[in-house]
Amino acid sequence: MSTPPPRETRFNEEASQWDSNPSVQRATSLAHQALLSRISCSQKDISTYDVLEIGCGTGLLSLSFAPSVRSITALDAAQGMIDVLKSKLQTSHTNIKNVLPVCALLEDPNDERIQLDPVNLEPPAAEEKRRFDLITSHLVLHHIPDLQPLLSLMFAALKPSTGKIMLTDYENFGPEARKFHPESKMDEVERHGIERAEMTRLMENAGFVDVKVEVAFEMEKPIETFPGSGIMEGKMNFPFLFCEGRRP
Template sequence: MTEPNQTRFNQEAANWDSNPSVVLATELAVRSYLPFCSPSFDILDLGCGTGLLSLLLAPHVRSVTAVDSASGMIDVLTAKLSPSGSHANIKNVLPVCALLEDPNDPRLQVDPLTKATLETGTPARRFDLVVSHLVLHHIPDLAAVFKTIYGLLKPGGKVAVTDFEDFGPEARRFHPESKMDGVERHGIKREDIQKIMEEAGFQGVTVETAFELPKRVESEPGKGDIETGPTNVFPFLICSGTKS
């Protein structure tokens, strides 16, 4: 994630969970991810933010490694999981502050459930499923990130990612003009993401509409009236594939 993204998300971390559209989008995304989950799975949530998605998926899997490059976001998630936190009962989520570029990153070698670290010289941890929600539109090089995801997976492991679709000029209105720093694209295009995933090595790639999100937008670009502006409906895609 680029520096403007990290700065913005560090600043917004404390109030992130109070954004109703963020919460609703996450709740809708969870329904899309559950068919990919299994109680035996170790999953990685890439760009986990404050852990909204990770914490909702945690009861359905063995463990969640929750990764984000914004330290402010990871601090909020860590506080939630602390003994006095709102989610102290969840014991199988591990927050990791990292900009993941290497599937063998040593920060991923801790089992969230047992807290045991893999010994040096043993094969690196690999995951049954990698998920990522509302992250792709912030990533400059999607080809590189999908190659990293491919490397993070076990043979036969799956990736499932959700983000809003680039359905034309109106997709730009997903973000107010004041928050365009760090936005690399206004949603994702079906044909582009399918090609990128297939070139990364994924098989059985599917890109389909997962849900639609009603979201308030500025009445005019730059007006800053997003809290009272009109409501637009944004389609979200779920993009999935399997590591051969």
């Protein structure tokens, strides 16, 4: 078995304690609220939606969103995160039956692992490919080395004419955005947040229309008192961007 990349190694190690982080819980809750409010503004009935979440972690967003939609394929490259999500779904008090956890680094919209229907665990009919009404991600984009191929992959995995992406991540508003992560975790960070103009350009380059990139919410989180100290006694507000686009 090959050794997982450092990013997956870190998230495997942190999976069991992931949900105990108040900042993780708060950011996910705010992302979920932003997601629902923007769908509500579009007056869409999403009860029939099949959703793909990329970088689902322990499933905090997927499990919150599941009662609103038909199905969610919850994808993450870290097996530890997926194992925690599976454990949640198997507990007796969880009545969620429409979430399918998948451990994969998605590189192909026709990947067999995302072709199964989470509700009935059946593949699509012969010669058909499963496509999604909505693809979402939260705090994932700043970990991706090259965003253009990922956005193009999302585009290909959506239903034509109606399929949408709705993505949230913190904004790169300047040098201070670096403080979002302690120095000990910088190896897994590809960029210090996402930029509005760049995200608009990349989404349009991938083929998306009706593109909107705007601040959805702000969140205060602990920061290091000084870089590398490991002492998280400071606090700072970080804006989060909501990136939305439709496949024509």
